[in-house]
Amino acid sequence: MQVRHLLLIAILAFTTACSSKHVVDENLSETELYQQAQADLDTRNYGSAIAKLKALESRYPFGRYAEQAQLELIYAYYKNVEPEAAKSSADRFIRLHPQHPSVDYAYYLKGLASFDQDRGLVARFVPLDMTKRDPGAARDSYNEFAQLTSRFPNSRYAPDAKQRMIYLRNLLAAYEVHVGQYYLTRNAYVAAANRGRYVVENFQETPAVGDGLALMVEAYQRLTLDDLAATSLETLKLNYPDHPSITTGQFVPRERGDEDRSWLAKATLGLIETDTPLPPGETRASQDVIRQYEDAEQQIPRELMGEEPQTKKRSWFSYLTFGLFD
Template structure:
């Protein structure tokens, strides 16, 4: 996140005056603090990655001084602090309020991107690299992140965040397709072949370029076979074999 000029000035000032400045801010009752007091304490905690302290001071700043440039800047910094503090819903709330209040703000592309990142964080875990699959988690969260990234790209296609957003759209599309495939296979295992066929068709229609396309086609073929739908099975098998041939040629 970019540091504001005010943040830089405060950090420089703090390094010269020592901890006594921060101590005086802590000891002063909230009702007696100025907007500068709250913002200075918040930005120092932000710099030190003390997200809970930063959140507390940003929230108090907004409560005591809801208008003006300090409050305006606090929305983005507070949202980022919530995001880093693993409270994505609070981050999204702050960003949507910021988007509503300041639609012409120069940092609007960043606000949209951070909102998508916050929603996306719900679909991720550090365990994904080892034992878990994000496709097993709530699909609604993935859809929210997907929609937020899409909105960013549609509104700000030339922004510095568009490329990263496009890459995440591909990953999320594959993730949601895998989620659908897991459900389809579950139905198949329960001999609910019509339900598994419908799910497989949904994958092909909504995620045509997903990495599980071939697997969805195979499951669709098997489901039709189990139901004795010979014409549908023949057509699905033909498409599956064609798809396999293309994969091998690539």
């Protein structure tokens, strides 16, 4: 099975899920509604479970299962990949039941919803570098887990939340480094130095601190701030002697200086580099798409690929459209 077949299957499954209507019998009692919702959760029929839990809450707002239904509705939304609905339901539960014995679970699910918000169907097949994506959801998740661990340090969910916070902190630090490196490519050396310093000052004990120092060294060197560059370099050598930017005791800049760049690269602020000529009809963007496509294809399990032979070489336009217009 080719990638385009998988894509079409995913689109059809998504369309079917969105178009399906879950009708809840109006004659069901409170207990029957709750039991059927539990059965749906057990069979991972989360859409149906959501409909029954919402019906239970609206029909029996003061019943014996009302609070539990609100709590399990958060979980059902989370498992149904509806992060905004899950977070909204969690906020509502926390506001209505701040002293509930399971309110820590609402905080935990809220953090999980943000944690998984960027990880959808595409991420299962396409290798995405999370450190280069918008960190908004990661920052929200970190703050929500921080609330959980500070308010409920003895919660059963606190150890897992702390481990996720370590990962998220490393992710946020690496994102700041990527932004700094982008500034370097655009000759925005003051901004690059500030990003590097921000990482060093605010993300201690993360793997990105060495990269932050290297950013500072390179940016200060470009700005001819020799004292600051030397101080940053000594700190880098002392704490990260094996950093990739240090070769035989010397600092190797990541980016080329303006004197080493072509006139086209200078005129376009590095958006167009001309190290090697492009084949006719191709662009750097099309090459990147082809590379990403091929990388993603390699990640798909062989048993899903089938044995369909490739009979002809595909054009870059075919790759861009996932073969839908072949």
